[in-house]
Amino acid sequence: MIQQPTLEKQVRNLTKGETAYTDYTDAEAGDELEFKFTVANSKVNGIGNTWQDVSIKDALPEGLLAEDGSQTIKIPVGDVGVDGTVTKTVKVRVDKNEDTTLINTAEATGSNYYVSPVTLPSNDVRVNVKKTEFTKPVKLTMTDQIVDETYPDSHNATQTEVDDVAGGDKIDYTITVANTAAQSKFTGGKLTFDVPKDATINSLVVNDMPIPAGWYENKATANGQQIGITDIDLISGDTLDIKVNLTLPKKVTFDRYTTTPKIVGNDTDQSAYTATGDPLTMVVADETISFTPQDINFGAHPTLQAGMVLDRTAETTAPNAVVKISDERRTKTPVSITVKAVEPFREIDNSTAHLPAHLLFYHGSAADAVTQGVEIAKTTDGQSLTDVVWQQNEGLRLHVDGSTNQPGEYRTQLEWQVNMGY
Structure with missing residues (x-):
């Protein structure tokens, strides 16, 4: 017996659901087939040492196409050790629609296999193609x-x-x-x-x-x-x-x-x-921030006493927002919001009449004056800016500085500012 490795080729029809590999299959045009190549270097009949740099070449017959549309399959295998076995699989498609049998043989070569034949052939594999009559409408x-x-x-x-x-x-x-x-x-x-x-x-x-x-x-x-x-x-x-x-x-x-x-x-x-x-x-991407402050109301009071702290009415107290925000930015860089009272509380019908009171921003145990501007919210990198919502005892509250029972409706103006990349 010649001392040589072996190359076995088998096939199965994936389109028809075949699971076992054999040396033949029945097929129709368009069927997907899978070839299995098994390279063995038997300890008994092999070349006696590692078969090096092995590769497989399979020249497909007309009527079979590789996945890349070509008719030549090339598979690198590498080294096959003594008593070693390497298995490779490739998919092909039947590209012929006629009654015919497609037969071909693969070949394996290695850099140190010198016993004749230098190129090692596989067994024959047969694909029995049956012509399909196309009579039905396409879908x-x-x-x-x-x-x-x-x-x-x-x-x-x-x-x-x-x-x-x-x-x-x-x-x-x-x-x-x-x-x-x-x-x-x-x-x-x-x-x-x-x-x-x-x-x-x-x-x-x-x-x-x-x-x-x-x-x-x-x-x-x-x-x-x-x-x-x-x-x-x-x-x-x-x-x-x-x-x-x-x-x-x-x-x-x-x-x-x-x-x-x-x-x-x-x-x-x-x-x-x-x-x-x-x-x-x-x-x-919109890349905008929609920023809509709401009017803040501290309610009606028959008299004001120095030291009183007035809370906002329900319209701007949680769960209702003081500022409604929609952050449509794709890249969420850090943002901060500041607010400042730009003028004293004035009577709307008599601008010379002032209310003895000022706004404070309450956060935790601290309260900051709003006259110079105060930071009320900020985000970190990647974080969206969301609605400004305050509980009753936090956020903007009105601190009364002096007693008064002078009737009237008093207003101030707030300046809100969104600071990008603080």
Whole structure:
């Protein structure tokens, strides 16, 4: 017996749900098959030492295609020690629709295997292809998703809309088209979708195979740039997976951008067929803080005595907000809020009449005068600014400086300030 390692090749039909590997299988056009290669360096019949730098090459017969669309499979194996075994698997697709048997043999080579033959062949594997008669109408399903790679937490539940988009963000589109109808054949298809004007396509991958820029269409439209992928054929069970990565221009010219992927082509009977996916939407980040102070009322009092402290009425006491805030910033830098009384309390019908009282800001056991401005709230990096809500014994309260029973309605003016990056 010749002292040599062995290469065994087996196959199973994944589309038909086969789990065991054998040296033959039955298949139809479009079926996904899986080859298993087993390299063994038997202690009894092997080369007697480590088989080094082993690789497998499998030249597929016409009618079988590798996952990258080629007809040649190359698999690095590495070193196979004495009594060692290495197993590798690859997927291929049946690309021929006729009654035929596809037969092929793989080969393995290593850097230190010198016993004839230098190239080690495997056993034959047979794929018995049965012609499929395409007589049923096509049924294409499309599912689409969009993700902001730069700011990944801004999408909705179905990942069809991303909020808080900004110039320079990297955006991912994923578009999947599947022909789910048995005995059907979609041919001559063209899939189109739009990307914003001046966006840069970083990569476009179809079924895990990168597509160079010159191999797909890119033309200017009213909605930006229309990307087109042509010559699409999908027989029963076929799936088309498209992944697009793009970079938005530094200055975006839209507030809201939507594209709906669409595929057009021919049904089994050559009539026109169209399918559309889910609208994919980008919404530009608002980057604003909405800040709405409420009027503060200290109520009606028949008389005021020096030393009294007046509380706010219920309208600006918890749970009601003194300042209503909506923080729409994407990047939450630290922010502080200050407030200052810009004038004394004046009688609204007689500006020369002053109320002997001043505002204090109560926080914990301290109380600070508001006449020079006082900080009432602040955030840390990454924290949103929220409504200003005070309990009854905290926040702004009115301290009476002198007794009075002079009737009238007295007002002051407050100046609120939001300080970015304190």
